[in-house]
Amino acid sequence: MTETGAKESIVPIETPDQAARSGVFKRLLKNPLGLVAMIILLIVILAGIFGPLIAPFDPNKADLVNALTGPGTAGHLLGTDSAGRDVFSRLLVGAQSTLLAAALAAIVAVAIGLPTGLMAGYFGGWFDSVASWCTNVLMSLPAIIILLAASAALGRSVWISMTVFGILMSPGIFRLTRTSVQAVRNELYVDAARVAGLSTASIIGRHILFVVRAPLIIQTSIVCGIAIAIQAALEFLGLGDPLTPTWGVMLNEGFINIYSSPILAVWPGVAISLTVGSFVVLGNALRDALEDSPKVKRAKSIKLTPPKTESITAVELAASDHLLTVSRLGVGYPQEGGTTKTVVSDVSFHLDRGEVLGIVGESGSGKSQTAFSILGLLPAEAEITGGSITFDGIPLVSAEGRQLSQGRLSELRGKRIAYIPQEPMSNLDPNFTIGYQLVRPLTRVLGLSKEDAQKRALELLTIVGITNPQRTFNAYPHEVSGGMAQRVLIAGAVSCNPDLLIADEPTTALDVTVQAEVLDLLRDLQARFNMGVVLVTHNFGVVADLCDRVVVMQNGRVVESGDVRTILRSPQERYTQTLLSAMLEGKTPMSLLTVAPPASDTPASDSAVKVGLS
Incomplete structure (x- = not known):
């Protein structure tokens, strides 16, 4: 991107703090x-x-002559x-x-x-x-x-x-x-x-x-x-x-x-x-x-020159056997009486660089618990009961079930490990603009100046397919749709060029049309940044569309894993076959309810109502 183009694409913005201070005083006077x-x-x-x-x-000067006047x-x-x-x-x-x-x-x-x-x-x-x-x-x-x-x-x-x-x-x-x-x-x-x-x-x-x-x-x-x-x-x-x-x-x-x-x-x-x-x-x-104040933004129209995306390049990756290795992972929650309820048991898989791995299973199968174990986001009461997790040679969870400290994990999260959550609107802080929430990690994690971080944020919003990135940059979360909020979270996830991206059912809260757009976007970004992606989902259609390999989980265990084509065409386990049979693709749809027209010699009130299924 040329220096001139960068200057043209950025319009000075009144920061949320400045706008809040002036607005609060005016409302206080009213x-x-x-x-x-x-x-x-x-x-x-x-x-x-x-x-x-x-x-x-x-x-303190006393004057007894004039006392109690x-x-x-x-x-x-x-x-x-x-x-x-x-x-x-x-x-x-x-x-x-x-x-x-x-x-x-x-x-x-x-x-x-x-x-x-x-x-x-x-x-x-x-x-x-x-x-x-x-x-x-x-x-x-x-x-x-x-x-x-x-x-x-x-x-x-x-x-x-x-x-x-x-x-x-x-x-x-x-x-x-x-x-x-x-x-x-x-x-x-x-x-x-x-x-x-x-x-x-x-x-x-x-x-x-x-x-x-x-x-x-x-x-x-x-x-x-x-x-x-x-x-x-x-x-x-x-x-x-x-x-x-x-x-x-x-x-x-x-x-x-x-x-x-x-x-x-x-x-x-x-x-x-x-x-x-x-x-x-x-x-x-x-x-x-x-x-109780409304969120007010500047109504001035902004002309934006779309930035060139070549300025964001993929990170040079060192060659290694596996980017992520999960071996015999176990997760449990203490119960009354000293027992432990196991939610993940003996889970093992690996992920290579530039590969997309799908973890599929019904609700409660342990998919998200496994993903949160990698991210270090398990609840405080959760326990790693065993196994190990290794990311690019760095042990996140040791063989004894001890997790890396939050301080060390914070050095990896946001820089090399990114996360796309399931609920886009709940993962954006309603008190801050979208631009602020994109810029702050760039300044704190990458050490960019505020101006450079703003340029990078606008560029990322353009990359994820937002047509008016400046308007979205200035907006609050409640002012954008769910699909756009998901794109914002994806932009934030890839902002630091991560090596590993964990997406926890990123399309569940979206309608079918937006789901397809988000999947296309994830596929494009994965190829652009050469990321390893762990996709947590319960939808085999998403797995078939995006993944290279798949891990099928049931009741906290891995029941089957392998190449996507092999699993989809020749599933060996009955549970995998049941999941595949639950898909709507290839099923005969139900027709609309129809009302038969009344005969000419029959009153309309006596006409029969016919309900047919095709």
Whole structure:
């Protein structure tokens, strides 16, 4: 591809993050409650920042001559307290320490609860058990007693109190995050990201964290509001520093003088109520702006010069006996009572470079479990009970049934081993554009720049037969058809020129016409990139159309294997014969239901209805 042609084919695109930021702010402004809450908090924040500079009096300067004066007396806008200190100045300056204390509590709670919740929800296991036990212990402690004890032991410091309070609030963040992560960690698009070669940190940081952002925003805003209320409550009880002007100290001062000057309690009470309510309302409004917004794309038409496909070349492959060897593989799941349910037993086959191997069998025969064993995507509770898997001389599963670590597998997945899933729509993350999901593996796995990755993604979309790749690049998964989504997944699978492609029933969710197109596409790509392909299917028609050799599985075992022509023409096993006989090809179809026309001398209501089968 020429340099000029590359420049012509790419039109600068507003990134999803840029579009999201601008769109969220606009939708937030359109929410009346959110707008009011944002204005109130903005006023409070500005008061906290500039309060010490614009305060008309020193907030700690006592003037006993003017003690307990009313609003507007002697230049005091809101009056004075029992020591003659200006209430308005203390209210302005107190906003700073109050907001900083709330921010400290929220930061501590999120810093502890969010990462532990992400790891416990995603990895589970012993870390989940230990973290859950610790949070249960924290939640069982009476918070106000702990805060009082901390204040007595460590001193009357609002910063110490809010740090302890943040620790006590972290279990709520932890549980919320853990539950949200557990709901999505087994989604197919997470598995697709793992197969694409993305690291665990990248998957958690983008695909997983993106899901928990909405409840996390609301929970954080609630923590800020509660922190302000708790801080005020502690200082109201006299546990604050009387020399530090805060709203809680002012509230305590107002309560002491409730009979002589009841208005002193009104000003800090109003400030605390408005600030706490604004935090909660703004959190909900921000959640609505992030989650309930329509996905809007630029309507500007884009002119695209189709890129030349010669720039993508097949990987130079070293000669070896077999690209993939599976020997006596066994997979099982532990059951109650210490037993193990075996779903794959003694499965053996091999795959050469540039060859297509079909694994065929009915549902539950162990086809997908075998494929997932190669990919390292078995559920956490699954066990490799025996056998070995070797990919190009690299042992993925040892003879003792030990699987290669996920870290080593991630070095192969996305680079040398690719995967095409069965459900195209479920394997695309609905929160990101198709272009983003194609570009990110190219930048993270191959190390391409964002511009080069975008060019490569558009080129791949053209190769897989998408007529308007730029429009598809900008679209979200829900805006494309199932057939187009499958083509997108195929483009992503071959984006890094893999040596091995595992396709798990890639045409099951598609109609007949699109199935034929996808099979033609797979055949063309397999020849173009000289890949070895493992095709998992229950359809012998697909096997006959695409495969060189076939493995027939039943009840987790291989019952027959060999050349496709030999198996189709002369199957030796009764199960294989049964599968072949279940195909519709060559069968007499059922005709349409027909209604015989009524005779001229017979009323239409008495006419007989004839149903015929050809």
